[in-house]
Amino acid sequence: MGKKFSNLLLEFARLHRFLMRFFREMVTPPFEFKEFIRQCYEIGWRSFPLISLTGFIVGFVFTKQSRPSLEEFGASSWLPAMISIAIVRALAPLVTALIASGKVGSQIGAELSSMNVTEQIDAMEVSGTNPHKFLIATRILATTTMIPILTFYVAGIGLFGGYLSIISKDQLSMLSFFTQVFDKIGFVDVFAMVIRSVVFGFTIGFISTYVGYYSSKGTEGVGKAANSAVVASMFAVFIEELLIVQVLSLFS
Amino acid sequence: MSNKNVYIDYDDCVIHVNDVSKSFGNLHVLRNVDLKLYNGENLVVLGRSGTGKSVLIKLISGLLMPDSGDINVLGQVVNHLDEKALRLLRLKIGFSFQNSALYDSMTVRENLEFPLVRNKRNLTRMEIDREVEEVLEGVGLLQTINQMPSELSGGQRKRIGIARTLILRPDIMLYDEPTAGLDPITCLDINGLINDVQERYKTSSIIITHDLACAKMVGDRMVMLLDGKFERQGTFDEIFATDDVRVKPFYDYNFIV
Structure with a gap:
């Protein structure tokens, strides 16, 4: 029991050292700008197809599932306003983070651990x-930059999926759909989305590396690292979501 | 021992491992070891697997830190250096890894350019290309310049790994099991390359191995690591002129069995 506790403390100390080292390396030159751009491409651009499909399906299905409940109260005209709040405030950051945890987290975890196993990291150091x-x-830095950008994209494509779901049953022009959407979304909602996605992006990058x-x-070790990167990132994202919702509810 | 055209300065000690111990948990790998490498010399470290030979060169390059004792490399105590000074010192030490440790997402050219562009930032594109081609030509593999490491044979990977360390023109070379897993003909090539590097680049080297043919061919002096200590040292013949049951099987396996 005592040994487990001391191991836990040692793990926290190592996490703290790793975090401090990251902040130090981030601000001290020389900067690896070329590698940062390459990582943005790997993490951002290469996730586009999967993110696009997921974002669209989430918006489409969520709208379809919400319609019967609103129709019961004769409030189906509120669908655009409702899905805009749901997508911007919660679904877009969360869905993007979960997809990125799976795709990007496992990729980074496996890549670094295989470099570790084959002594490539030692070779770099010497x-x-x-x-x-x-x-x-x-x-x-690449996950912290790209996941907010992907989140905006998921929000857009999710809303488009929602619009297609609405017009499969009702008559509604795209202009009037997006007018209702933007009427309902405030600065705080967008700000909360950005904060969430930045926190999630940093968490996924930090845990996976x-x-x-x-x-x-x-x-x-390579398999374990890939698996742990995904599980730990997803777990951390859900915990953070819970905390961020509590904090934001204090201001709303 | 081979007939080499090298000058060894026995008054100039480039590495001095002084009373160093290293343990991992309850496993005592090195116990108060002392070792000197002289300028221009090829020193072979022999020993069974798991006796701490690789740990020794990782301590010398600062990848690991000793529990006690000092490691003096080119006049600097490795275990007392700060991060920046250690990084500068490492530029004078070439490390050839057992599995070559080539960056598998990069071509041979990119592997060789990687340390060069990061440590000599003022080089022009033309100078970088010339350096890369010159070093590759030196190891006889210029034709592989655009290949990926996965397309190379084990011997070629070893040579490229050595070329990548030579590109920074190190004063000291550390070879970790340079002939492990290679066929005899390729082993002879690698041994020839190690001697060639010693002569051409005037390096001082530590070669970790349990391949006695390699030891005999490249070593100017040998030490044997037994139970965490250097108990025997000298020339090849001096090392094996013993009935010690910890030493004799090495010779018997390589040259009699």
């Missing part, structure tokens, strides 16, 4: 390259 700057800082960098040796 040849005068700082792996914390080149491998860690660039990936965390940490798990990959400190993975155990051997091929088993």
Whole structure:
């Protein structure tokens, strides 16, 4: 019991050191700008097809499922306003973060742990390259930058899915749909979406790089790291969502 | 020992491992070891698997830190250096990894450019290309310049790994099991390359191995790591002129069985 507790404390100490190292590397030159752009491409652009499909389906299905409840009260005309709030406030950041946890988290976890197993990280270190700057800082910054951008995109495509779901039954022009949507969304909603997605992006990048960098040796370690990166990132995203909702409800 | 055209300066010690110990949990890998590498020398470290040979060169390159004792490399104590000074010192140390450790997402050219562009930022594109081609030509693999590491054989990967360390013109080379997993003909090639590097680049090297043919061919001096200590040292013949049951099987397996 005592040993488990001391191991837990040691793990927290290592997490803290890793976090502080990231902030230090982020602000001290030389900056690995080229690698950062490459990671943005890998994380952002390569996630586009999956994110597009998921965002569209979430918007379409959510609208379809919500319609009967509103129709019961004769309030189906409120559908655009309702789905806009649901998508912007909650669904877009959460869905993007969960998809990114699966796709990007596993990719980063597996890549770094296999580099660790094959001594590529050691090779980098002995040849005068700082792996914390080149491998860690660039990936965390890329997820923190790209996940908010992907979230805006998911919100847009989700709303478009919702619009298609509405016009499959009702007559509604796109202009009047988006007028109702933007009437209902306020600055606070968009701000909350950005905050959420930045926090989620940072969390996914941080957890995946940490798990990959400190993975155990051997091929088993690679599988474990990929798996842990996904599970731990998703778990952290849900916990953060819960906390952010509580904090935001204080201001609304 | 081979007939090499090298000058070893026994008054100039480039690495001095002084009373160093290293443990992992309850496993005591190195116990108060002392070791000196002289300028221009190829020093072979022999020993069974798991006796701490690789740990030794990781300590020298600062990838691991000793529990006690000091490691002096080119006049600097590795375990007392700050991060920046250690990074600068590492530029003078080439490390050839057992599995080559090539970056598998990069081509051979990119693998060689990687340390160069990060440490010599003022080089022009033309100078970088010239450096890369020159070093690749030195290891006889210029034709692989645009290939991916996965397309290379084990021996070619080893050579490219050595070329990547040579591109920074190190003073010291550390080879971790350079012939492990290779066929005898390729082993001879690699051994020849190690001697060639010593002569051409005037490097001082530590070669970790349990391949006695390799040790005999490249080593100017040898030490044997037994139970966490360097108990035997000298020339190849001096090392194996013993009936010690911990030493004799090495020779018997390689040259008699």
